[in-house]
Amino acid sequence: MNIGIIGTGSIGTVLTEAFITSSALLPENIYIYNRSPEKALQLRSSFPGVQFCQSVDQVTKKAKLLFVCVRQPDLKQLLETISPLLTTEHCVISTASAVSTDQMEAILSCSCGRVIPSVTNSAASGGILYTFGQSCHSNWQITILRLLKQISGIVFEADDKVVRAASDLTGCGPAFFSKMACMYADQAVHYGLTKEEAEQLAVHMMIGLGDMLKKKEWTLETLTERTAAKGGVTGRGIAVIDSYAGELFSLLCRMTQQKAAEDRKEASAAFGIKN
DSSP: OEEEOOOOOSHHHHHHHHHTTTSSSGGGGGGEOSSSSHHHHHHHHHTOOOOOOOSHHHHHHHHSSEEEEHHHHHHHHHHHHHHGOOOOOOEEEEETTTTTTHHHHTTTTTTEEEEEEOOOGGGEEEEEEEEOOOOOOOHHHHHHHHHHTTTSSEEEOOTTTHHHHHHHIIHHHHHHHHHHHHHHHHHHHHTTOOHHHHHHHHHHHHHHHHHHHHHOOOOOOHHHHHHOOOOSHHHHHHHHHHHHHHHHHHHHHHHHHHHHHHHHHHHHHTTSSOO
């Protein structure tokens, strides 16, 4: 099966890499297009065999399953551009979290859906979110879910009510937790470690944590309980986190929800359909 990826920025690159490194698809079965050809050609140089297309018209002719990975402000115009090129056999998947499948279906007459990838999918791990439109044929749903399971650790159906909160954990989470690990390592430098040593220890702590969580007997809660002995250093550290970090994450979630509301408002204005 051939797929098309329209837009080879960060999200389009993640999907391309995920499909290839997981062996979900052969490079020869992936057709890419970007408004700036240089980005698409650079991606092809990283993955020899990937098919470079010079127009969206070419992509729609070569592939029936299309992943549209463009910025939200550019999405409506792109959907209007490709709509005349599509048949009922096509399926279009958007990666814009604030654009609903109802809004997509107002423009397209084929199967539609939404997928929110994570950078962790490049390692065939982490979470990936999906929503199918009312028009999405069951055969396409089966095909897409099969692909998503090959490039992730968990495939989660996220409707418009929960997609932002879920995306905070799967999509933004790697950046958020990496930033916190860097800040933690920076503090350790004040107590004798070099920056390189601190970052190496932090990275391998996170790798080890992930490996432990892969084992079913471990959960986030049991890991905390098993490593935080009462009266010990870790226990005192947990007390500090309990006292101060709650407000941080509350503020973080409020901020992302506010940004999502702004994005939904913009999408509703652009598509003429309330999200």
